[in-house]
Amino acid sequence: METELKKKVRRTRISKIILRTIAGVGLLSVALLAPNAVQVMKMFESGEKRKKLHKSRIKTALNRLISEGAIRKVEKNNKLYFELTPKGQKKLGDLYRYQLVMKKPKKWDGKWRIVSFDIYEKRRDVRDKFRSTLKSVGFLQLHQSMWIYPYDCEDLVTLLKSDLRMGRNVLYIIADRVEADTKLKKHFDVF
Numbered sequence: 001m002e003t004e005l006k007k008k009v010r011r012t013r014i015s016k017i018i019l020r021t022i023a024g025v026g027l028l029s030v031a032l033l034a035p036n037a038v039q040v041m042k043m044f045e046s047g048e049k050r051k052k053l054h055k056s057r058i059k060t061a062l063n064r065l066i067s068e069g070a071i072r073k074v075e076k077n078n079k080l081y082f083e084l085t086p087k088g089q090k091k092l093g094d095l096y097r098y099q100l101v102m103k104k105p106k107k108w109d110g111k112w113r114i115v116s117f118d119i120y121e122k123r124r125d126v127r128d129k130f131r132s133t134l135k136s137v138g139f140l141q142l143h144q145s146m147w148i149y150p151y152d153c154e155d156l157v158t159l160l161k162s163d164l165r166m167g168r169n170v171l172y173i174i175a176d177r178v179e180a181d182t183k184l185k186k187h188f189d190v191f
Contacts, residue, residue: 014061019070019084019092094133094163108150108190112181114173115139115147115157119166126164133160140187148178150188 062082065071070088074081084092115134119127131147137156139147157172178184185191 014057015065015070015091018058018061018065018082019088104151108188109152110176111150112175112178112184113149113151113153114142114175114178115149115153115170116173117145117166117170119145119169126166130160130164130166130170140184148184150184150190 062071065088066073068087068091069085070091071082072085074083117127117130119130134147135141137149137153139149139153142148154172157170161167161170
Protein backbone atom coordinates (compact mmCIF):
# COMPACT_ATOMS: atom_id res chain seq x y z
CA MET A 1 0.00 0.00 0.00
CA GLU A 2 2.86 2.38 0.83
CA THR A 3 4.45 1.77 -2.57
CA GLU A 4 1.16 2.48 -4.32
CA LEU A 5 0.69 5.68 -2.29
CA LYS A 6 4.20 6.88 -3.22
CA LYS A 7 3.45 6.19 -6.90
CA LYS A 8 0.21 8.17 -6.67
CA VAL A 9 1.94 11.13 -5.01
CA ARG A 10 4.65 11.05 -7.69
CA ARG A 11 2.02 10.91 -10.48
CA THR A 12 0.23 13.89 -8.93
CA ARG A 13 3.50 15.84 -8.75
CA ILE A 14 4.35 15.09 -12.38
CA SER A 15 0.85 16.03 -13.53
CA LYS A 16 1.01 19.24 -11.52
CA ILE A 17 4.41 20.09 -13.03
CA ILE A 18 3.08 19.51 -16.54
CA LEU A 19 -0.15 21.44 -15.97
CA ARG A 20 1.65 24.33 -14.24
CA THR A 21 4.26 24.53 -17.01
CA ILE A 22 1.63 24.58 -19.76
CA ALA A 23 -0.52 27.07 -17.81
CA GLY A 24 2.47 29.40 -17.45
CA VAL A 25 3.22 29.71 -21.16
CA GLY A 26 -0.05 28.82 -22.89
CA LEU A 27 1.06 26.56 -25.73
CA LEU A 28 4.08 24.46 -24.94
CA SER A 29 6.09 22.40 -27.37
CA VAL A 30 7.10 18.85 -26.58
CA ALA A 31 10.76 19.88 -26.80
CA LEU A 32 10.31 22.54 -24.11
CA LEU A 33 8.09 20.52 -21.81
CA ALA A 34 10.45 17.58 -21.35
CA PRO A 35 13.48 19.54 -20.05
CA ASN A 36 11.34 21.60 -17.64
CA ALA A 37 9.61 18.57 -16.18
CA VAL A 38 12.86 16.62 -16.01
CA GLN A 39 14.54 19.46 -14.08
CA VAL A 40 11.79 19.51 -11.47
CA MET A 41 11.71 15.71 -11.25
CA LYS A 42 15.43 15.69 -10.38
CA MET A 43 14.40 16.97 -6.97
CA PHE A 44 12.35 13.84 -6.35
CA GLU A 45 14.46 11.07 -7.85
CA SER A 46 18.16 10.32 -7.74
CA GLY A 47 20.89 8.59 -9.74
CA GLU A 48 20.43 6.03 -12.51
CA LYS A 49 16.82 5.36 -11.64
CA ARG A 50 15.96 8.96 -12.49
CA LYS A 51 17.73 8.83 -15.84
CA LYS A 52 15.83 5.73 -16.89
CA LEU A 53 12.39 6.65 -15.62
CA HIS A 54 11.79 10.35 -16.02
CA LYS A 55 11.12 10.33 -19.77
CA SER A 56 8.69 7.44 -19.54
CA ARG A 57 6.94 9.04 -16.54
CA ILE A 58 6.50 12.29 -18.42
CA LYS A 59 5.13 10.45 -21.45
CA THR A 60 2.75 8.42 -19.27
CA ALA A 61 1.60 11.54 -17.43
CA LEU A 62 1.03 13.37 -20.72
CA ASN A 63 -1.03 10.50 -22.12
CA ARG A 64 -3.06 10.33 -18.90
CA LEU A 65 -3.72 14.10 -18.95
CA ILE A 66 -4.76 13.89 -22.62
CA SER A 67 -7.13 10.97 -21.96
CA GLU A 68 -8.62 12.86 -18.97
CA GLY A 69 -9.16 15.87 -21.24
CA ALA A 70 -6.91 18.13 -19.14
CA ILE A 71 -4.60 18.95 -22.07
CA ARG A 72 -4.82 18.56 -25.81
CA LYS A 73 -2.34 18.26 -28.63
CA VAL A 74 -2.21 21.17 -31.06
CA GLU A 75 -0.24 21.20 -34.29
CA LYS A 76 1.08 24.60 -35.30
CA ASN A 77 3.66 25.27 -38.03
CA ASN A 78 4.30 21.52 -38.34
CA LYS A 79 5.26 21.31 -34.64
CA LEU A 80 3.41 19.52 -31.87
CA TYR A 81 2.30 21.58 -28.85
CA PHE A 82 0.27 20.93 -25.73
CA GLU A 83 -2.48 23.25 -24.59
CA LEU A 84 -4.35 23.39 -21.28
CA THR A 85 -8.10 22.80 -21.63
CA PRO A 86 -10.75 24.30 -19.34
CA LYS A 87 -10.91 20.91 -17.61
CA GLY A 88 -7.12 21.07 -17.10
CA GLN A 89 -7.38 24.55 -15.62
CA LYS A 90 -9.97 23.26 -13.16
CA LYS A 91 -7.81 20.24 -12.31
CA LEU A 92 -4.79 22.45 -11.64
CA GLY A 93 -6.92 24.77 -9.51
CA ASP A 94 -8.28 21.83 -7.51
CA LEU A 95 -4.79 20.46 -6.87
CA TYR A 96 -3.68 23.77 -5.41
CA ARG A 97 -6.91 24.58 -3.58
CA TYR A 98 -7.07 21.29 -1.71
CA GLN A 99 -3.42 21.52 -0.70
CA LEU A 100 -3.81 25.12 0.50
CA VAL A 101 -6.60 24.06 2.87
CA MET A 102 -4.27 21.57 4.58
CA LYS A 103 -2.05 23.23 7.16
CA LYS A 104 0.24 21.01 9.19
CA PRO A 105 0.71 22.31 12.74
CA LYS A 106 4.09 22.28 14.44
CA LYS A 107 2.90 19.85 17.11
CA TRP A 108 0.40 17.00 16.86
CA ASP A 109 -2.59 17.33 19.22
CA GLY A 110 -2.82 13.55 19.74
CA LYS A 111 -6.12 13.15 17.91
CA TRP A 112 -6.81 11.14 14.78
CA ARG A 113 -9.06 12.40 12.00
CA ILE A 114 -10.92 9.62 10.26
CA VAL A 115 -12.92 10.07 7.08
CA SER A 116 -15.41 7.36 6.18
CA PHE A 117 -17.52 7.40 3.05
CA ASP A 118 -20.17 5.36 1.29
CA ILE A 119 -20.65 6.40 -2.32
CA TYR A 120 -22.80 4.42 -4.73
CA GLU A 121 -21.31 2.66 -7.75
CA LYS A 122 -23.28 4.93 -10.09
CA ARG A 123 -21.17 7.84 -8.73
CA ARG A 124 -17.89 5.98 -9.11
CA ASP A 125 -16.14 8.97 -10.73
CA VAL A 126 -16.93 11.09 -7.65
CA ARG A 127 -15.76 8.32 -5.34
CA ASP A 128 -12.49 7.96 -7.28
CA LYS A 129 -11.86 11.71 -7.22
CA PHE A 130 -12.57 11.85 -3.48
CA ARG A 131 -10.24 8.93 -2.82
CA SER A 132 -7.43 10.30 -5.01
CA THR A 133 -7.67 13.71 -3.34
CA LEU A 134 -7.35 12.13 0.11
CA LYS A 135 -4.28 10.21 -1.08
CA SER A 136 -2.69 13.26 -2.67
CA VAL A 137 -2.88 15.34 0.51
CA GLY A 138 -1.42 12.56 2.67
CA PHE A 139 -4.25 10.48 4.12
CA LEU A 140 -3.60 6.80 4.80
CA GLN A 141 -6.19 4.16 3.95
CA LEU A 142 -7.37 2.09 6.93
CA HIS A 143 -10.11 0.10 5.16
CA GLN A 144 -11.91 0.17 1.82
CA SER A 145 -13.68 3.48 2.48
CA MET A 146 -11.98 4.65 5.66
CA TRP A 147 -9.00 7.02 5.71
CA ILE A 148 -6.96 8.51 8.55
CA TYR A 149 -4.92 11.67 9.05
CA PRO A 150 -3.35 13.07 12.24
CA TYR A 151 -4.11 16.78 11.73
CA ASP A 152 -7.19 18.95 11.49
CA CYS A 153 -8.64 18.50 8.01
CA GLU A 154 -12.26 19.43 8.59
CA ASP A 155 -12.04 22.34 6.14
CA LEU A 156 -10.74 20.04 3.41
CA VAL A 157 -13.46 17.45 4.02
CA THR A 158 -16.13 20.15 4.03
CA LEU A 159 -14.76 21.60 0.78
CA LEU A 160 -14.67 18.17 -0.87
CA LYS A 161 -18.20 17.35 0.30
CA SER A 162 -19.41 20.61 -1.16
CA ASP A 163 -17.44 20.41 -4.44
CA LEU A 164 -18.41 16.80 -5.09
CA ARG A 165 -21.95 17.10 -3.70
CA MET A 166 -21.50 14.23 -1.29
CA GLY A 167 -23.27 15.55 1.83
CA ARG A 168 -24.32 12.73 4.13
CA ASN A 169 -22.24 10.13 2.28
CA VAL A 170 -19.11 11.26 4.15
CA LEU A 171 -18.46 11.11 7.90
CA TYR A 172 -15.70 13.09 9.60
CA ILE A 173 -14.62 11.56 12.91
CA ILE A 174 -12.17 12.85 15.51
CA ALA A 175 -10.78 10.04 17.66
CA ASP A 176 -8.58 10.18 20.75
CA ARG A 177 -7.26 6.69 20.21
CA VAL A 178 -6.99 4.13 17.44
CA GLU A 179 -6.17 0.52 18.24
CA ALA A 180 -2.57 -0.45 17.44
CA ASP A 181 -1.67 3.06 16.29
CA THR A 182 2.10 2.64 16.62
CA LYS A 183 2.48 2.03 12.87
CA LEU A 184 0.26 5.01 12.14
CA LYS A 185 2.34 7.27 14.39
CA LYS A 186 5.48 6.05 12.68
CA HIS A 187 3.99 6.57 9.21
CA PHE A 188 2.95 10.15 10.00
CA ASP A 189 6.02 10.79 12.19
CA VAL A 190 3.91 11.98 15.15
CA PHE A 191 5.44 10.53 18.31
